[in-house]
């Protein structure tokens with residue numbers, strides 16, 4: 352398989368998390384998005400959670416109005432979010448599961464159980480000119496359901512793998528990476544555009560970049576954390592270098 356370019360979407364949620372800790376206007380996620388683009392991001396991702404714990408409706412509107420690169424709007428598949436997304440008209444919507452009490456997105460969408468809700472929902476977004484992505488578990492069942500829902504894109508949830516790496520559980524990390532690898536290959540065979548994200552750092556981004564079917568990584572929490580030490584532009588530069596290294600070994 353020829354190596355396709357690998358895009359980096361920078362998620363600015365956690366710039367808003369820091370802002371909201373004080374309730375004022377700083378730091379501004381739109382400023383972070385503009386800086387991220389200048390530093391080499393191919394797109395900006397933001398998750399408008401139902402509880403608005405970080406990104407707000409106004410942030411989404413400002414992002415859409417201000418950035419020159421594609422906006423990937425992450426959201427739960429609710430009636431309210433559908434209205435906001437259609438009014439915002441982002442490049443893409445990534446449908447994600449949400450639980451009010453979770454600290455972060457814990458798993459992939461239940462694309463099998465919610466198939467009959469998600470299929471017409473995705474269709475409304477597509478008819479509104481939005482590219483639909485489904486944030487799913489790296490499993491064949493989820494990929495088959497995504498095909499049946501007619502979503503052109505899936506984003507494979509890398510959180511379980513990254514967590515295993517983070518806590519040093521090498522056996523679990525190897526198993527989880529194998530799931531991601533098999534899912535990427537299967538999704539590619541089924542004609543889906545394959546993205547990956549959640550919990551990625553330089554090392555895991557380098558590793559997942561070697562999967563030739565994966566064409567976009569969405570990364571936020573780690574980059575915002577690294578920005579404290581080296582600045583956001585430098586963290587993005589280092590991330591791009593890690594991705595390029597991994598991609599060079601793709602095949």
Ligand SMILES: CC(=O)[C@@H](O)[C@H](O)COP(=O)(O)O
Pocket residue numbers: 362364397398400425447454455456486548549571
């Ligand atoms: C869906 C996803 O993986 C990202 O949106 C990530 O969840 C960052 O946002 P949270 O930290 O709010 O989960």
Ligand SMILES: NCC(=O)COP(=O)(O)O
Pocket residue numbers: 362396506547548549550551569570571572573
């Ligand atoms: N969809 C994943 C994403 O946007 C970023 O996740 P994280 O890097 O903040 O864990």
